Amino acid sequence: MEYSESIDRIADPWGTRTPYPRGGEWPVRVDTYLGAAAEPDGVSRWVQTASLLHSNGDAMDIAVSDGKMLGVRGRAVDRVNRGRLGPKDLFGWQANASPDRLTRPLARRDGRLIEVDWDTAMSDVVSRSRALLDERGPSSIAFYTSGQLFLEEYYTLAVMARAGIKTNHLDGNTRLCTATAGEALKESFGCDGQPGSYADIDHAEVIALYGHNVAETQPVLWMRVLDRLAGSDPPRLLCVDPRSTPVAERASIHLAPRLGTNLALMNALIHELIQRDLIDQRYIDSNTVGFDELDRQTAQDTAERAAGICGVPTTDIIQAAELLGSTEALLSTVLQGFYQSHQATAAAVQVNNIHLLLGMVGRPGAGLLQMNGQPTAENTRECGANGDLPGFRNWENDHHVAELAEIWNVQASDIPHYSAPTPAMQIFRYAEEGSIGMLWVSGTNPAVSLPELHRIRSILAREQLFLVVQDIFLTETAQMADVVLPAATWGEKTGTFTNADRTVHLSDQAVPPPGEARSDLEIFLDYARRMDLRDKDGGPLISWSSAEEAFAAWQRCSRGRPCDYTGISYERLRGGSGIQWPCNDEHPDGTERLYEEGAFSGEPDYCETYGRDLATGAAMGEIEYRARNPDGKAMLRAAKYSSPHEMPSEEYPFALTTGRTIFQFHTRTKTARAPQLNAAAPEVWVEMSEPDAAAHDLAEGDLVEVASPRASLQAQVRVGYIRPGTLFVPFHYGYFDEPGGNEPTDGIGRAGNELTLTDWDPASKQPIFKLAAARVTLLRRGGGVPAPAPTNTGSRPVADAPATVGGESAIALETVVDEAGGP
Amino acid sequence: MTAIQDVLADLYEGERHLASELLRVGDRHEAEHDVFHIARDLSDWSSDHGRRLADAAKANGQDLSTGRPRPTSLSGDRWWTSQHLLGRHSNPGLVLLHDLQAIYLAASYNSLLWEILAQGAQALSIGGLLELSTSCHPETLRQIRWANTKLKESAPQVISSQS
Numbered sequence: 014m015e016y017s018e019s020i021d022r023i024a025d026p027w028g029t030r031t032p033y034p035r036g037g038e039w040p041v042r043v044d045t046y047l048g049a050a051a052e053p054d055g056v057s058r059w060v061q062t063a064s065l066l067h068s069n070g071d072a073m074d075i076a077v078s079d080g081k082m083l084g085v086r087g088r089a090v091d092r093v094n095r096g097r098l099g100p101k102d103l104f105g106w107q108a109n110a111s112p113d114r115l116t117r118p119l120a121r122r123d124g125r126l127i128e129v130d131w132d133t134a135m136s137d138v139v140s141r142s143r144a145l146l147d148e149r150g151p152s153s154i155a156f157y158t159s160g161q162l163f164l165e166e167y168y169t170l171a172v173m174a175r176a177g178i179k180t181n182h183l184d185g186n187t188r189l190c191t192a193t194a195g196e197a198l199k200e201s202f203g204c205d206g207q208p209g210s211y212a213d214i215d216h217a218e219v220i221a222l223y224g225h226n227v228a229e230t231q232p233v234l235w236m237r238v239l240d241r242l243a244g245s246d247p248p249r250l251l252c253v254d255p256r257s258t259p260v261a262e263r264a265s266i267h268l269a270p271r272l273g274t275n276l277a278l279m280n281a282l283i284h285e286l287i288q289r290d291l292i293d294q295r296y297i298d299s300n301t302v303g304f305d306e307l308d309r310q311t312a313q314d315t316a317e318r319a320a321g322i323c324g325v326p327t328t329d330i331i332q333a334a335e336l337l338g339s340t341e342a343l344l345s346t347v348l349q350g351f352y353q354s355h356q357a358t359a360a361a362v363q364v365n366n367i368h369l370l371l372g373m374v375g376r377p378g379a380g381l382l383q384m385n386g387q388p389t390a391e392n393t394r395e396c397g398a399n400g401d402l403p404g405f406r407n408w409e410n411d412h413h414v415a416e417l418a419e420i421w422n423v424q425a426s427d428i429p430h431y432s433a434p435t436p437a438m439q440i441f442r443y444a445e446e447g448s449i450g451m452l453w454v455s456g457t458n459p460a461v462s463l464p465e466l467h468r469i470r471s472i473l474a475r476e477q478l479f480l481v482v483q484d485i486f487l488t489e490t491a492q493m494a495d496v497v498l499p500a501a502t503w504g505e506k507t508g509t510f511t512n513a514d515r516t517v518h519l520s521d522q523a524v525p526p527p528g529e530a531r532s533d534l535e536i537f538l539d540y541a542r543r544m545d546l547r548d549k550d551g552g553p554l555i556s557w558s559s560a561e562e563a564f565a566a567w568q569r570c571s572r573g574r575p576c577d578y579t580g581i582s583y584e585r586l587r588g589g590s591g592i593q594w595p596c597n598d599e600h601p602d603g604t605e606r607l608y609e610e611g612a613f614s615g616e617p618d619y620c621e622t623y624g625r626d627l628a629t630g631a632a633m634g635e636i637e638y639r640a641r642n643p644d645g646k647a648m649l650r651a652a653k654y655s656s657p658h659e660m661p662s663e664e665y666p667f668a669l670t671t672g673r674t675i676f677q678f679h680t681r682t683k684t685a686r687a688p689q690l691n692a693a694a695p696e697v698w699v700e701m702s703e704p705d706a707a708a709h710d711l712a713e714g715d716l717v718e719v720a721s722p723r724a725s726l727q728a729q730v731r732v733g734y735i736r737p738g739t740l741f742v743p744f745h746y747g748y749f750d751e752p753g754g755n756e757p758t759d760g761i762g763r764a765g766n767e768l769t770l771t772d773w774d775p776a777s778k779q780p781i782f783k784l785a786a787a788r789v790t791l792l793r794r795g796g797g798v799p800a801p802a803p804t805n806t807g808s809r810p811v812a813d814a815p816a817t818v819g820g821e822s823a824i825a826l827e828t829v830v831d832e833a834g835g836p
Numbered sequence: 837m838t839a840i841q842d843v844l845a846d847l848y849e850g851e852r853h854l855a856s857e858l859l860r861v862g863d864r865h866e867a868e869h870d871v872f873h874i875a876r877d878l879s880d881w882s883s884d885h886g887r888r889l890a891d892a893a894k895a896n897g898q899d900l901s902t903g904r905p906r907p908t909s910l911s912g913d914r915w916w917t918s919q920h921l922l923g924r925h926s927n928p929g930l931v932l933l934h935d936l937q938a939i940y941l942a943a944s945y946n947s948l949l950w951e952i953l954a955q956g957a958q959a960l961s962i963g964g965l966l967e968l969s970t971s972c973h974p975e976t977l978r979q980i981r982w983a984n985t986k987l988k989e990s991a992p993q994v995i996s997s998q999s
Contacts (some may be wrong), residue, residue: 152996181992432989442868446928448997629874631981632988655880658873771869 017828022046023693023819024805026100026675027228027236029827032244036216039237043096046103046825047076047084056083060523061587063093063510065161065503066101066678068191068385069231070512072591073098075106075504075523082106082504082524089830091590093211093516096828099232101678101690103825106504108686109524114485115499116528126497131529131539137496138453139543141479145450146178151429155182155440155449158398159456160190160387163508163520165563166533167389167398168570169555170455173537175397176421177546177554181429182449183400185393186457188437189780190386193352195394195401196777197361198383199622200650201369203615203642205394205405206575208368208607209344209380210593211514214238214248216378217344219336221251223364224275224350224783225384228259229675229806231513235259251333253278254350255670256700256741257734258807266333269736270323272668272784273355273657279363280654281319282334284311286370291338296372300611302642303649307366310651322654324736337367342378349386349672354783358776359627359652369647375609382513389510395576396567400434403567404574405614405621408433409635412618420570422548433632436778437463438771445472453481455533456500460489460755461680461747464769464780467724470756483536486682489747489755500533501526508534508560509586515593515604517578519586534560572597575607575614608647616645627652630775657784658772661738665722665786667705669740671765672783675806677745685750689823697763698802699728699789700741703811706732713812714795721785723770726762727792729800732811740787741808742768840956840965841898843949848889848900850946854979855882857942861935868932871986875939878979882946885972892968929994933987940983947976 020028022044031040047056059074072091076083085106087096118134119126145153156174158167167185174183195205202208214220214237228235241248242263252264253275261267270278286292287308297304316330323330337343345368351360361383373379385391397403406413408430418425435443441463443449452473463469473480473493482494485502505526511517526532531539538558546554557563561583571578571594580596580603593603614620623638625631627650633641642648661668676694677684684690699719706712715730719742728742735741744765752758757767768787773780799814806817837845862875890900950973957965 150996150999152993431992435993438869443993446867448929448993626978626981628877629978629982629985630870631978631985633981655877658876772873773870775870775874 014831015828016831017826019824020827021819021823022100022103022825023676023689023817023823026232026805027239028097029829030243031240031829033240034244035218035241035246037244039095039215039240041089041095041830043087043089043828044098044103044825045084045086045828048107049822050081051076051083059086060504060521061088062504062520062523063518063591064102065388066105066683067099067231068388068390068513069093069233070388070516070518070591071098071102071233072518073102077523080524082109093512093591094233097233097236100676101684104687104689104823105678105683107688108683109502109504111486111686113487114527114530115487115497116530118499118529119494119497121495126494134496134498135539135543138481138540141451142178142544149450151178151180152182153448153450154178154180155435155444155451156180156453157437157440157457157459158185158393160185160187160385160390160393161456162389162533163506163510163560164389164392164396164567165508165560166537167392167396168403168567169534169537169563171397171403172421172555173541173546175428176423177541177544179427179429181400181432182435182440182443183398184435184437184440185399186437186459186462187387187390187393187399188778189462190349191352191390191394192399192436192779193357193361193774193777194347194383194385196358197365200358200362200624200627200648200776201365202608202613202647203620203622203645204575205621206607206614207382207513207515208374209382209514210605211237212605213344213378213380214241216342217248217380218340218342218378219251219344220248221337221343221345222260223253223345223347224352224354225346225348226254226258226260226672226807227346229673230348230386231384232675249336251336255736255739256807266329266336268325268329268333270325271736272670272739274323274654275351275354275360276356276363276652277314277319277322277654278325278330279360280311280314281316281330282337283307283363283366283370284314285316285331285334286338286367287311289334289338291334292370293372297370301369301647301649303651307649307651310653338371343368343371343373344378344380344382346382346384348384350783352779353781355657355781356652356655357774357779362627362650362652366649369649375606375611380606385513388512391511391513391515395511395571400436402430403570405576406574407621409623410618421554422550422552423554424549438773438778438780441469441472444475444478447477450477451479451481453483454490455483458488458490458680458682458747460493461764461766462744464766464782465723465771466764466766468771483533485530487749488680488682489749492755498536499528499530500536501530505530506532506534506560509564511594516591517581517586517594518591519583521587534563613645613647615642615647617643620645624648625776627776628655659770659784659786661786665788667740667787667789668738669719669721669742669768669785669787670783671742671744671769674743674745674803674808676803677743679745680747681745689819693817693819694801694803696801697726697728697743697746697765698731698800698808700731700733700735700802700808701789702735702737702739703732704737706730709789711789711791712795713810713814714798714800715791716793716795718790718792719768719787720790721768721770721787724762724767726764726767729795731800731802731808733808734811740789744782840960840962841893843953843956844889844893844898845900847946847949847953848886848893850942850949851882851886851889854939854942854946855879855886857939858882861939864935865932871932874982878982881975881979885975888968888972892964895964927998929990929997932990933994936983936987936990940980940987943976943979943983947973947980950976
């Protein structure tokens with residue numbers, strides 16, 4: 014039976030429920046939105062793709078007619094979403110057709126960016142590249158890419174940068190969102206690679222979410238949880254978050270620790286699990302090393318001690334431990350609340366530890382999801398666009414380097430492997446002190462997304478830095494470039510990409526890119542040709558010229574490594590569901606879960622890394638790894654809590670965190686240009702608790718200055734449900750739509766990252782966005798007008814305020830296919 | 837003074853010296869934000885070691901807080917500062933490498949003293965001192981390792997940008 018409903022998907026971001034029981038099949042619900050331009054029978058074709066505005070991989074088809082996108086419809090057949098779409102999926106595509114798309118290359122002449130043709134722009138880039146290589150060598154050139162390009166583009170960039178230019182300075186903005194996920198997995202399992210599967214939601218009894226407001230960051234994944242919660246035998250949720258998000262509201266236990274104390278909390282959970290003998294000693298003995306050290310290190314980490322550090326009741330911590338230890342099917346997810354905070358890798362590793370202690374790995378419902386934030390972040394890690402060696406290879410292992418050299422037909426010594434690849438913050442440091450002379454930024458906006466924006470702006474503006482920016486709009490970063498290259502985006506080029514649970518999707522080209530914009534792949538290939546990058550026999554280093562050929566090249570590179578793509582092809586992906594890697598002869602239809610029956614990837618000869626000290630980032634070394642873990646088991650890694658580097662003080666009494674709202678993505682490059690999304694969350698706000706508002710004589714809607722030791726911004730107050738002593742500011746609101754253009758207008762800040770500090774996790778090198786000291790000063794009374802923050806999400810107000818709705822223009826269709834024959 | 841008291845006094849001074857060295861290096865290189873923050877964290881470790889050494893010595897009637905000069909012939913840091921090639925440069929990158937070497941050497945000096953303390957404690961069956969060494973020595977090794985890794989990671993850019 015099939016029935017349809019029309020829903021305002023701004024007012025109701027998660028749509029109608031389709032309950033299902035534990036162990037059941039998640040029903041199909043196809044969501045469709047056709048924009049105002051669509052005629053009832055006007056869709057001439059549907060083109061297959063998946064979402065590019067978060068990491069969930071929501072599969073959808075783009076409605077096309079007359080060379081224009083008309084709307085989107087979820088793909089019922091896909092394993093990730095079974096047809097569902099979130100608000101950004103439904104409305105975000107409209108930004109593609111925005112009239113201010115970059116359509117021609119730009120070059121700076123006499124201080125101004127003017128339109129030029131491709132030859133001129135690329136000549137600028139090539140001549141500067143050649144000059145730097147001649148005068149200063151490869152270490153003077155850096156590439157900083159995105160988490161939103163396609164697999165084929167990352168792989169091409171990795172080969173070009175590592176074996177062509179031969180620089181160690183290659184990273185993606187995934188350093189800001191997902192580096193800790195990858196690092197934590199490497200530290201626990203020896204290799205990157207998502208152990209769990211979204212299907213684990215179908216079987217879980219307990220779901221723990223650590224610093225993960227999944228309702229707003231991966232709405233469709235939250236829909237799956239909501240449907241389980243509405244079904245028989247619902248799971249119980251543990252939520253760790255300083256805010257009362259939609260996830261916290263449905264949690265059996267909600268822990269709201271002080272900012273920066275995640276590790277103290279995790280150590281206490283582990284301590285309690287061990288003390289209460291809730292652990293699976295047999296699993297630990299067979300499958301792990303390091304238990305004695307972990308036991309020893311957490312011996313003093315009682316729930317009581319953590320309660321004092323975290324500001325969370327002792328009983329709550331004990332109950333949380335009992336909840337975790339009492340189930341046969343525990344699923345955990347982790348995201349920015351852990352990854353962007355103090356002791357990020359150490360805290361994320363403790364989540365892995367809990368699963369290893371309880372034997373909750375590699376079985377349906379016993380799953381571990383160290384999540385990603387960006388749609389194709391997974392591919393930067395696999396293809397090496399984050400500097401890692403492609404295929405989860407180990408730069409410290411000469412055999413791995415030799416293998417890569419053979420695949421690329423270069424000398425091993427041509428591939429920089431004398432130290433770990435240079436992470437983004439270090440690249441910017443080198444640009445600041447002048448040893449990097451050229452920075453090529455593709456598909457990311459550091460002028461709004463990096464911490465301490467005043468410093469970043471001054472680095473990007475340096476005369477001595479030749480800045481190339483490849484993007485689809487004239488972002489804050491592009492405004493400061495020496496050369497701007499107009500790129501095609503999603504729907505305008507063909508390629509593949511992979512989500513957070515290893516599902517690979519095909520994205521076909523639906524419409525041509527605007528003006529002279531080209532795909533990122535074409536731009537990189539053009540550069541490689543013009544630079545005459547060669548392999549060791551004198552042939553072209555990059556032998557492919559199409560996306561499908563690049564994919565085939567990647568497949569060869571992935572063979573035998575954990576992320577094995579050899580069984581996947583465009584043909585297999587077209588028309589059906591996404592496929593999870595590894596997909597090869599051994600797993601011809603892909604692989605639901607990793608590490609079944611304790612088969613890890615940590616053997617010394619195979620592993621991706623020998624590990625790092627979680628507190629200092631020091632490399633552990635091959636000899637120690639071989640001694641510690643000769644059989645490649647999973648590793649229990651311990652870490653001691655230490656106080657955050659910037660704490661609230663008398664002058665700055667608040668702890669400030671930054672984060673997201675469901676309706677915007679990153680620096681709003683696309684979502685600000687989707688009317689329904691932008692109207693729902695048009696402007697920055699600052700969230701504080703009711704007691705704090707009362708104590709500071711502040712009310713909903715008041716305009717305040719929020720200042721940290723670095724800078725300040727102005728925002729209206731949202732009195733909401735956040736931990737007292739804490740402030741929340743969304744980081745989306747830059748300056749491209751203000752007179753200032755790329756910086757505060759008249760000195761009035763708006764971007765959350767004006768306030769954040771330059772500090773990063775020692776192991777993952779991920780910057781800290783979730784903790785700064787701040788103070789608040791009243792500027793002007795709000796007069797009863799509430800802050801422009803959504804009312805139906807984590808930013809919901811304490812006081813009454815007009816509900817966030819989308820109205821007529823946000824109506825989408827839901828079609829539920831009910832096999833059982835009833836609603 | 838007994839030999840073990842000598843070792844405790846040397847180790848106390850060694851940790852005090854390393855704690856202040858780390859702060860000095862962190863401050864000097866505050867534009868290298870990871871060096872600034874991690875050096876402070878590691879300095880706390882050394883300060884903590886010093887406190888625990890003082891407590892352990894006090895239990896045996898030895899007052900470490902009066903201090904004693906660090907033997908230059910053993911640590912050689914005055915020699916180090918004035919003589920070493922890298923230290924003569926005003927280039928900040930080379931100064932960083934030099935400072936990391938100084939940290940490495942100062943921490944290595946402490947490491948060997950922890951080793952001596954552990955061996956002496958075993959020979960004399962002083963359980964508390966053995967436990968103290970077992971607890972603190974790994975952190976000293978981690979300080980060494982950090983300096984080594986940071987030096988290894990920084991050197992390529994420093995050297996290549998100056999050649």
